[in-house]
Amino acid sequence: MLGSNNEEILKDRIDTAINFVKNKENVTWFLTGGKKDKRKTSTESDKMLYWLKKENKNEWNYYLDSIATNTAENFANFKNWLVMEKNNLQHIYITTSQFHFERANKFAENFLKHQYSWILSQKEYPSCKEDEQIHMQNVEKDIDSVLDRIRF
Numbered sequence: 001m002l003g004s005n006n007e008e009i010l011k012d013r014i015d016t017a018i019n020f021v022k023n024k025e026n027v028t029w030f031l032t033g034g035k036k037d038k039r040k041t042s043t044e045s046d047k048m049l050y051w052l053k054k055e056n057k058n059e060w061n062y063y064l065d066s067i068a069t070n071t072a073e074n075f076a077n078f079k080n081w082l083v084m085e086k087n088n089l090q091h092i093y094i095t096t097s098q099f100h101f102e103r104a105n106k107f108a109e110n111f112l113k114h115q116y117s118w119i120l121s122q123k124e125y126p127s128c129k130e131d132e133q134i135h136m137q138n139v140e141k142d143i144d145s146v147l148d149r150i151r152f
Helices: 007-021 044-053 071-085 098-111 128-136 139-149
Strands: 028-032 061-065 092-097 116-121
Touching: 007 044, 007 092, 007 116, 028 044, 028 071, 044 061, 061 071, 071 098, 071 139, 092 098, 098 116, 098 128, 098 139
Parallel strands: 028 061, 092 116
Antiparallel strands: none
């Protein structure tokens, strides 16, 4: 589950993911998102965990990445978790927003060797698509930056 520094978009992502898995058991959640704004008191992953726990699903497992502050770091930290935990997950579902899909998919293709599918939420704001076009120009740079700092 990819975080967002916009709380309404983040809530839409978590609601979309919960709706998708609500009848499934033994779900493992990897919640990734730190703090982009140092003035905030909680991380994106903390907020996602709060909303998930309100669902009271005892069979759900949670792993939090409270460090990642961008999409490249989200996927790099998820890849590290998969390697370190030696996870034999049956399938991976990645949740993000529709407007963020194209860029997130570029990172997924670079970092993940597992089979995965997408769960896409719909909430966006007028500037979301324009912002994504700007961020798309930096995908390769973001990947290189993460690879310089994180070893797999």
